[in-house]
């Protein structure tokens with residue numbers, strides 16, 4: 001299980017990126033700009049959880065690449 005978070009600030013295309021906070025991602029948002037999504041075994045359930053907060057959600061291309069679509 002890994003801890004995931006979603007960036008409260010959207011990318012330029014409107015997506016809110018989901019990150020694996022345990023992966024040491026260099027694009028991890030600052031702590032004040034994250035919503036904690038809790039522990040997930042895959043990024044897919046983390047993305048589903050993030051959709052409760054934001055309409056447009058995408059996996060980070062680096063730490064959640066399995067869920068990166070755009």
Ligand SMILES: [Zn+2]
Nearest residue numbers: 019025060063
């Ligand atoms: Zn990331």
